[in-house]
Amino acid sequence: MVNVFSNDLKGDQSTITDDELVKQIVETNNAILFGKLYDRYSKKVYSKCYSFSKDKNEAKDLTQDIFIKLFTKLDTYKAQSKFSTWLYSFTYNFLVNYKNQDTSKKLKERWERLNKHDYHLASEDDIDEDDLFELRASKLEKALELLEPADKALLLLKYQDNVSVKDIQVILNIAESAVKMRLKRARIKVMKAYDKIKD
Structure with missing residues (x-):
């Protein structure tokens, strides 16, 4: 490069x-x-x-x-989290905005809008993290592509980059409960997308 x-x-x-x-x-x-x-x-x-x-x-x-x-x-980096964590957030913000050039909304605004619909998930059973790790990688990759970029970014931050809920909370400047709800929503969505993909 x-x-x-x-x-x-x-x-x-x-x-x-x-x-x-x-x-x-x-x-x-x-x-x-x-x-x-x-x-x-x-x-x-x-x-x-x-x-x-x-x-x-x-x-x-x-x-x-x-x-x-x-x-x-x-x-704009204020050292509230590790620089690498902040840079991943910066990168995902850029990529989500790039993927959504038809709208000027920032990643945070996008997640806030999506979060208004979380009440639908309150009654749904959460997906266990271990179940995610057992999914076939190739099929999971296809499922991730079907998600909203904001949900995909959140899952990659948490499970690929191992960013803690606390660090995500700092990055997004939201409550810990909101981070957990968004992760729950994203896990449910990726599992539904995964189930729809034929082997």
């Missing part, structure tokens, strides 16, 4: 923490330092982009677009 940011760093920057690196980048607006951040996370961001687009070239373009936008928005 071509790095649009120079990574010709002077001195040993490999031991600096993400938070320290972000702070230096924000203070200096230094593209060389940003290149170090790019080197640390571009493969993970590319992986997320590919999981959404299923096209290598598009995933590369999306990765570059995300990092270009990140460079201008890095000052």
